[in-house]
Amino acid sequence: IQPQARDSDPNQQIRHLEWGDLNFLHTTDNHGWHAGHLQEPQYSADLGDYMSFISHMQRIADQKGVDLLVVDSGDRSEGNGLYDASDPMGKYTRRVLRKANHFDLLTSGNHELYNGTTSLNEWREMVPHFGDRYLSSNIEINATGEWEPFANRNLKFKTKNLGLTISAFGFLFDFTGNDVNTRVTPASQIVQQEWFRKAIADTEVDVFLILCHIDVDFLELKFIHGAIRALHPEVPIQFMAGHAHQRKFRVFDEKCSALESGRYCETVGFLSLSGLVPKDKSAPRPRDGGKMKTFRRYIDYNRVNFQHHTNTTQETFDTEEGLALSREMTGYREKLDLNRLVGCAPQDYTLDKSPYPSKNNWYSYLATTLLPKMVLNPARNTTPHMIFINGGSQRFDVFKGPFTYDTSFLISPFTSRFLFARDIPYPIASRLLDYFLRDPSPYAIGKGAEEPRKNSKDIMTAMGETPSWDPNYDYADVLLGHVSSAAKWRSRPQQQPSTLHNHNQQILSPFQSLTPDYEETATTPNHYHRTLGYTTIDDHGTTGDDTVHLPFIKYPPPKVLQSDVGFTPTSLLPPAAVDIVFFDFIAKNVEAGLNTIAEELEVERRWERKEFERYMGQERTLTRLILEFVGTEWGKECV
Numbered sequence: 014i015q016p017q018a019r020d021s022d023p024n025q026q027i028r029h030l031e032w033g034d035l036n037f038l039h040t041t042d043n044h045g046w047h048a049g050h051l052q053e054p055q056y057s058a059d060l061g062d063y064m065s066f067i068s069h070m071q072r073i074a075d076q077k078g079v080d081l082l083v084v085d086s087g088d089r090s091e092g093n094g095l096y097d098a099s100d101p102m103g104k105y106t107r108r109v110l111r112k113a114n115h116f117d118l119l120t121s122g123n124h125e126l127y128n129g130t131t132s133l134n135e136w137r138e139m140v141p142h143f144g145d146r147y148l149s150s151n152i153e154i155n156a157t158g159e160w161e162p163f164a165n166r167n168l169k170f171k172t173k174n175l176g177l178t179i180s181a182f183g184f185l186f187d188f189t190g191n192d193v194n195t196r197v198t199p200a201s202q203i204v205q206q207e208w209f210r211k212a213i214a215d216t217e218v219d220v221f222l223i224l225c226h227i228d229v230d231f232l233e234l235k236f237i238h239g240a241i242r243a244l245h246p247e248v249p250i251q252f253m254a255g256h257a258h259q260r261k262f263r264v265f266d267e268k269c270s271a272l273e274s275g276r277y278c279e280t281v282g283f284l285s286l287s288g289l290v291p292k293d294k295s296a297p298r299p300r301d302g303g304k305m306k307t308f309r310r311y312i313d314y315n316r317v318n319f320q321h322h323t324n325t326t327q328e329t330f331d332t333e334e335g336l337a338l339s340r341e342m343t344g345y346r347e348k349l350d351l352n353r354l355v356g357c358a359p360q361d362y363t364l365d366k367s368p369y370p371s372k373n374n375w376y377s378y379l380a381t382t383l384l385p386k387m388v389l390n391p392a393r394n395t396t397p398h399m400i401f402i403n404g405g406s407q408r409f410d411v412f413k414g415p416f417t418y419d420t421s422f423l424i425s426p427f428t429s430r431f432l433f434a435r436d437i438p439y440p441i442a443s444r445l446l447d448y449f450l451r452d453p454s455p456y457a458i459g460k461g462a463e464e465p466r467k468n469s470k471d472i473m474t475a476m477g478e479t480p481s482w483d484p485n486y487d488y489a490d491v492l493l494g495h496v497s498s499a500a501k502w503r504s505r506p507q508q509q510p511s512t513l514h515n516h517n518q519q520i521l522s523p524f525q526s527l528t529p530d531y532e533e534t535a536t537t538p539n540h541y542h543r544t545l546g547y548t549t550i551d552d553h554g555t556t557g558d559d560t561v562h563l564p565f566i567k568y569p570p571p572k573v574l575q576s577d578v579g580f581t582p583t584s585l586l587p588p589a590a591v592d593i594v595f596f597d598f599i600a601k602n603v604e605a606g607l608n609t610i611a612e613e614l615e616v617e618r619r620w621e622r623k624e625f626e627r628y629m630g631q632e633r634t635l636t637r638l639i640l641e642f643v644g645t646e647w648g649k650e651c652v
């Protein structure tokens with residue numbers, strides 16, 4: 014744990030783990046948060062603590078004679094000062110991850126590929142270090158003038174204790190926002206390639222393991238599932254998924270499920286498979302034979318929970334390696350000056366725990382206060398303008414109290430530049446937001462590829478081209494929006510709110526009664542403390558989270574926010590034309606939006622991206638602007 018962080022409340026109710034034959038610890042979308050959450054005790058463990066946890070879990074697995082695999086689904090990059098403040102970015106993150114060397118298997122996310130230098134450094138430093146264990150079945154890199162697989166496409170191996178034969182792959186969703194030095198082949202094409210078909214034709218495999226940076230509800234998983242199931246109706250398939258920044262678990266069939274383990278070092282996903290029978294007759298027989306069973310649990314990323322699950326104490330938990338790694342990260346954080354106090358946030362500003370717009374919402378604060386004050390171009394300041402920011406560019410809540418140099422990266426890590434399109438006729442400009450809201454491009458977190466993924470034509474084409482396609486799949490649920498059995502849980506009859514009480518015997522609000530954990534709450538002994546946290550509902554029900562929490566309400570964040578400067582949109586006399594100011598990250602969307610609207614309005618003018626100009630200097634990133642704003646506007650007396 015880092016010196017500035019605090020341990021979580023030890024008096025919370027924690028649900029246990031059920032070990033199986035093959036067990037997993039899974040992380041995803043950590044985005045550089047390996048030093049832990051300094052302002053949130055519930056997620057305050059760091060990578061050193063996680064290493065100690067893994068070593069105890071490994072000991073338990075060995076004692077039980079079962080297997081444990083530690084896997085990571087990518088997006089280790091971007092989103093925390095430990096990653097973003099170094100030059101080159103990720104220098105220390107990659108170093109500590111190599112030193113920890115704790116992954117049995119890992120793969121890449123989209124954030125390893127947005128920036129050409131990031132992908133090159135990942136390929137140069139991480140891929141050779143992890144060797145065969147770094148899996149990437151659908152990414153290629155051109156680092157030497159030739160295209161080559163980014164990492165190992167498939168690994169077949171036997172587990173240490175039970176000798177289970179695993180065939181593992183690593184997939185990224187159909188991502189198209191990558192730099193030109195990498196290319197991503199859609200899963201629907203990979204499943205038809207010779208090498209993949211040969212690999213899945215293997216009849217010795219006990220478990221197909223698909224490590225992927227793909228949300229459990231994305232269509233890509235159906236392609237992979239369908240291709241394997243067509244050859245192996247009975248062999249277990251396990252997806253270890255990522256990308257949506259959520260805790261999710263989805264059942265595909267009796268022997269196939271997908272686990273997605275949240276984000277930002279808030280969650281370690283635990284999954285166990287029991288009832289596995291090795292095809293290799295010389296392998297030891299698992300004790301629990303019989304019907305296959307899958308168990309999942311989302312562990313809150315803190316030392317108290319890690320100790321609970323390993324039956325250790327403050328005195329017996331830490332390993333030498335874990336402590337050394339924590340110290341090393343403390344040193345890097347000091348070197349990067351991440352603890353420097355910049356200002357004091359006067360209140361909490363949240364991305365999705367308060368409605369947009371409202372006074373506690375960060376996007377609202379940006380739109381009304383910060384952007385108009387900080388996004389400046391002396392030559393154009395007097396021209397009315399609209400500033401557009403894609404919602405996914407803002408990554409984390411601001412907490413009341415100390416705002417450090419590190420915080421600026423947690424909130425807004427990207428180095429996007431501000432561009433502008435000058436003198437856009439108001440009738441066109443005023444329709445842009447609506448265009449963005451209708452456009453399927455990824456403006457927000459976890460949204461995936463640019464192409465509309467629910468396009469029935471694409472799906473039918475792919476089905477036709479995949480000879481082994483399982484005709485029993487119901488594609489309607491993909492086309493219409495997936496309704497998993499989680500929805501059934503949500504819609505099942507609830508207890509009356511008036512009969513429910515929390516541990517302080519307060520009557521719960523009707524909203525709270527919607528969360529199934531309250532059925533437990535009503536019968537839980539009073540001595541447990543309840544903190545706000547995850548109350549996940551997934552395909553196995555309502556008890557996936559290891560810690561029994563009070564729920565927080567989540568509101569939809571804006572896909573794109575608009576800040577109007579120098580005019581009042583409701584005025585009867587709007588300006589004839591405005592400047593459109595935006596991140597270069599959405600430049601192609603602005604270009605497409607302007608031209609689509611112009612066409613709709615039968616205006617002849619068309620725009621090209623090369624006409625867009627810099628609104629501010631290259632170094633005036635939103636991260637920098639936030640730092641300057643906080644330093645001058647928020648004061649340094651934290652109460």
Ligand SMILES: Nc1ccn([C@@H]2O[C@H](COP(=O)(O)O)[C@@H](O)[C@H]2O)c(=O)n1
Pocket residue numbers: 088123124127256403404405406407427428429455456457458459460461598
């Ligand atoms: N340079 C960038 C890169 C990404 N974004 C935003 O992040 C979203 C993707 O993040 P995930 O963690 O969900 O993979 C993407 O849709 C953008 O909204 C950005 O703003 N700038």
